[in-house]
Amino acid sequence: MFFGLGGVVGATVAADLLPLFSGAAVGNICDISSRLSRESIALAYPAISVSVWVIALAFAMLAGGIMGLVASYPALRVKEEWFLSMILLVGGETFRIVVTNTPEIGCGFNGLDGITTPFYWLSNYLPSGPLQAEVPTGLYAAVIVLLAIGCFVFAQKICNSPYGRLLKSVRDDKVAAEALAKDVSRVRKQIMVIGSIMAGLAGALYVYYIGVATPEDYIPALTFGIWVMMILGGYANNRGLLLGAFVITMLDRGSLVSGIALESYFPTLNSNLIVYGRYMVEAVILLLLLVFRRKGLLPETRVKTKAYTLFDFGKKNAKPSSQPAEVPPKGDATTG
Amino acid sequence: MLEIRNLVSGYGKLAIIQDVSFKVDAGDFVAIVGPNGSGKSTLVKSILGLTNIFEGTITFEGTNITSWKPEKIAKLKLGYVPQLGNVFPDLSVSENLELGGVTVRDEGQKRKMRELVVELFPILKSRSGQRAGLLSGGERQMLAVGRALAAEPKLLILDEPTAALAPIVAEQLFQRLVEIRQKLNVTIILVEQNARKALGLANRGLVLVQGKSAFEGTPDQISKDKDIIRLFLGELAI
Amino acid sequence: MLEWLPGSILLSLFQGSIYVVVSLGLTLTLAVVKLPNFAHAEFLTIGGYVGVVVSAVYPDNLLVIGAAAFLVCSAIGLAIHHIAFKPLMDRKVSIYILVLASFAVAQFIRYSVFSWASVVGLLSATQNIKVYSLVTLYNTELTNVYALAIVLAILMSVLLELFLKMTRMGKSMRAIASNFDLARVSGINVSRVVDVMWIIAAGLGGIGGMVFGIYTTVTPALGFSTLLDIFAVVIIAGLTSFTGTIIGGYIVGFSQTTVMEFLNYYFGVSLGYQPLLPFALIIVILLLKPTGLAPSSTGLSTIRKFARRNSSGPREGEPPKE
Structure with a gap:
């Protein structure tokens, strides 16, 4: 919009x-x-x-x-x-x-x-x-x-x-x-x-x-393409978006080029099919991503502010700052 | 009747129950007690297939039901009254009872169970056309128990059925449980916060602390063990 | 000077009836599996095209055409449930992911239809069903299509109501809508009931599309162009109320036809703005009264519960609060 x-x-x-x-x-x-x-x-x-x-x-x-x-x-x-x-x-x-x-x-x-x-x-x-x-x-x-x-x-x-x-x-x-x-x-x-x-x-x-x-x-298909870019690269992630945009644009241009190539071999081929096919491929990519890799290709990273360098988070010798996931909760976290 | 061996289970990847084993024999009345967050609800949900089971086995009447789907487990005649959301709020009382007995094939048997439920909880009859969501707290718990009974269960599992009830209503409900056990000869597992009350009714008790079985035995043994009482049940519990 | 009015009201009733039939399916989906299915409108397209294809073989045979539209859409509904939505629901993803997935499904279906229609040369097609006038009142012809749509809306509403209130399957469906986990532990065969739900929901979409396709030209974008209208209907209905859906269907039908023609006739508003009226309804209702206009028992609270349940890991039963 x-x-x-x-x-x-x-x-x-x-x-x-x-x-x-x-x-x-x-x-x-x-x-x-x-x-x-x-x-x-x-x-x-x-x-x-x-x-x-x-x-x-x-x-x-x-x-x-x-x-x-x-x-x-x-x-x-x-x-x-x-x-x-x-x-x-x-x-x-x-x-x-x-x-x-x-x-x-x-x-x-x-x-x-x-x-x-x-x-x-x-x-x-x-x-x-x-x-x-x-x-x-x-x-x-x-x-x-x-x-x-x-x-x-x-x-x-x-x-x-x-x-x-x-x-x-x-x-x-x-x-x-x-x-x-x-x-x-x-x-x-x-x-x-x-x-x-x-x-x-x-x-x-x-x-x-x-x-x-x-x-x-x-048309909504345009917005849809942008969504796919976002989720493909991993959303809330600028680098991921870059990757996603690259892949989808390659798909776009690739389908255009291959469309022209195909048309020269099969003159009877309906040229609309290339565009439709591209939208369908985008939809399938999104569905596969949602089912199998919801975080996208590049997962979200830590915020790199001053505090990040100050405390050396993420480095090997960092103090244990977060609890491992397997620890059973104490207190009334989940059951009652 | 029910045997749990070395159970490790929880939600998602998080293990809450850590290596719990216990056995329930036919006719038992087992009270599961323990502090908040000790995994009491998770333990009974594991029996019903509502959690992820990482290790261990659950056997019901000789059938290994570990990691079965809840709807399949329900067909083995396990009645369950969850702590929350224990009725269908948008359905009428009679529809709730009808769907409680959805696993019962024999129509005559089904009618008999519904008559019995109405006999135990007469209030449900006068409310039969009303939407369950509009019932009072006590009536809703009665409907929840009635709904579970309509399935003609061999084993009835109740998860803190009296949690939000006034003491006098809670007392009535406990009386009904005793009545149900005598009349129908069902095995009961009761999860309770009120340890004193639950152990008073039960013939066996299981104390759960931080997802581990801290003590198992008769109510007498538990109430005599000063450490258990002091550490886990509070001074006033017994 | 009001000579346009009777015809316009009739057209509104027709439009509204189509919306009712199609939206009942969407309401069912929202109530039972809590899925705002943006692919629902594609059933309309498919229903329309099934009408085109079948009516070429069996002209004017409404029963055969309608049954075919219902069955084809049911099959597709079942397929998308098992291929796309069920794997996601089993993973207990958030409602936002489901919405994205339904957009993907919609786009896939839409462009599949585009491809097919463009190959067989049916990008804009009509059904081989004769439209004739039954009676003429106030210079307005009541055609068989109008009558069919109105009768169908009434019939489907009544049948659905009877099904949900009287049959074991219908009651189980309402039980799942009301409390999913409890339905499972009660031993209700949830996956079978959900399959039946998809058959009915998609089939209703297909029949609605087929009848709509008698009146209008069938294009692959037919469904998408009505998508937001259908969502306007269910939003007016408070998402899960069937009575609300019937009222909402006619509100949207009237706003699109009679109200629009009124604005056009007296204020010269271009008819091209027609779709904006349902949009305005959507925005106003979402902002002012997101529970919808109809008094609904479950309504938004179920959706909200669902969202909460899925976002917060462990699935606890929800307090039976009203």
């Missing part, structure tokens, strides 16, 4: 600002002529192109953050944990339906296209040939990788800080965290806003990459 929101907002902002900055008339951003003018402006004015991109990203992050704040209101008040997934599903579908049926937002069902990468103008300075198209895209991909690394480092920093420890405590035992005078709902709200800002950023980056923003792209 936040991912889609970022995409649509980013695209709309870009489409509105490009002509505005370049002094061209702001017409209907949805029709075909505006698409062509967007492309020509992006080609002609490098500075405007890049600055609009930055502004669009900022707006997408802002929109993601605001929506995260709004969504955190119901999400934090539900009584059962699975109601949360219900609320987010409803939120995602609401977003899709509203965008589809409201032409004022992102041009409704048809979506908004002609969003070129911020380095599109480079092709002016390049000799014509395959490079002309590849260099701006490649450069943009490099920028995305940099931003992704930035987000990863940021997330790692958060997780391995006292704040990260607070997050874990809130997740594992809300009551205990409350008893230690931690404002649980504020922490949850904060983290939801941070998460949705990142998702908004990702959405805008994605739209700039593929060039169009249509609501029908943001």
Whole structure:
């Protein structure tokens, strides 16, 4: 939902600002002529192109953050944990339906296209040939990788800080965290806003990459793929997520490539089957993980804060800090 | 009738019962006593297949029932009154009694048992259409015992049946247990906090401490052993 | 000026009846195995497609088509229970894991249907069942499909009620819903009862889908598009109340059709926003009254107990608190 929101907002902002900055008339951003003018402006004015991109990203992050704040209101008040997934599903579908049926937002069902990468103008300075198209895209991909690394480092920093420890405590035992005078709902709200800002950023980056923003792209199967990434790598674990994302993206690209290869051998093959097959494989992966390896491939690790190094936890000569699991409980722990 | 040998059992990977052995003969009234958290409930749950058994064997009337499923064990005519959740709160009293006897094949026998239950606990008859969740604490315990009896058990296991009851209601329930034992000739295992009361009714006692059998013998032997009393049952217990 | 109203009410009743039939199955799943089965709506798709295939061979033979839809969905329901859910439930995982698993099952079924339909060229299909008008009142035609759905909803509700209250199997099912561990130690054959539960729940989904498929075009996304509506119904019902499900079904049916057409007619709200009304119901009820509108005996408390029981290792019986 936040991912889609970022995409649509980013695209709309870009489409509105490009002509505005370049002094061209702001017409209907949805029709075909505006698409062509967007492309020509992006080609002609490098500075405007890049600055609009930055502004669009900022707006997408802002929109993601605001929506995260709004969504955190119901999400934090539900009584059962699975109601949360219900609320987010409803939120995602609401977003899709509203965008589809409201032409004022992102041009409704048809979506908004002609969003070129911020380095599109480079092709002016390049000799014509395959490079002309590849260099701006490649450069943009490099920028995305940099931003992704930035987000990863940021997330790692958060997780391995006292704040990260607070997050874990809130997740594992809300009551205990409350008893230690931690404002649980504020922490949850904060983290939801941070998460949705990142998702908004990702959405805008994605739209700039593929060039169009249509609501029908943001189907539940996309969210599902992200879940599989998360659980595959081991959730509550940034490194695991990285691994999961890598595996699922390989599956995605691999299925595309193999699809093309298969089609060249079997021209009668239905190309849809490759996409469907990929979704089915994702579902099977998730089920197998849930049944056989619920902690994911990389299990959750200890929080690495100052306290960690201070007491040498986890090293061989550490003092026995936790009890082995097989010790029978004393007192009234389990039976009565 | 029931024989437990070197039992190690618990929940998940956690062993709570540590190497317990004891025997129950037909017609016995065994009281299992011990402090909070000593594993009394876990021990009886192990008999019924509700725990993970790591080591040891449980034999009932010559059949090895170790690690059987609870629903299969119930068919061997073991009646069980759990400490908590001992009735179906959303079903009526009569439905509770009916499902208690789900393992009894013979319809005539089933009716006979239900008549007997109603005779023991007349209150259940007047409440028969009511939802069990709306019964009072005492009525609910009576229904729980009645439900277990409807299965025509050879061995009746009760897990702290009087835990949340007023003393006078608890006393009535104990009287009924004595009556049941005389009338139906069932073997009874009673888990109790109130050691004095339980040992007073029983002909054999088992003291459980930290998942281990600390003492086994007749109530007289237990009440004479000053160490057991002081260490585990409290000064006032006997 | 109200000439749209009778037709709209009839359509609401039809929609509501379909929701009732399908949601009764989901309510049963929630009550007995405490599973918010997000794959339940896929039975609707399968039922619809069974209708398409069987009606091509036996046109207009509602009994054969309905039975086929019921049986195929029952078989699939049993299969997903034994392949996906039972191994997880035996491991006593949290309800959150079960929800994820049901999403995975839903996605697998959905794209299996997509693949199959795309190979045989039935991505959008219709059933070979003739729709004709029975009576015409206030310029509104009561067609056989409408009548069928309404009769079916009543019939299924009554049959289910009788089954649960009168038969040994039904009582055992309620006993499992009420107190799982006690049902086991009482000697109720839990796995057999749960199998029967899946047969009924999935079959109801299939029949609902088949009847819905007479009225609308069958696509592989048919189930998913009604998923949240069905969940709106059971959430209104407080998750495990059958009476509540019947009321909830008609509330959602009316909100989607009559209320929406009213908004469209007088306020010019685009009909494209139609699915948003059940969504709004879900959010409002989850926030304000998560026990649902219907007075429910077990309701959320059972789900909560289940969640607690599974998250805290040892399984203790729950206090019979009301």
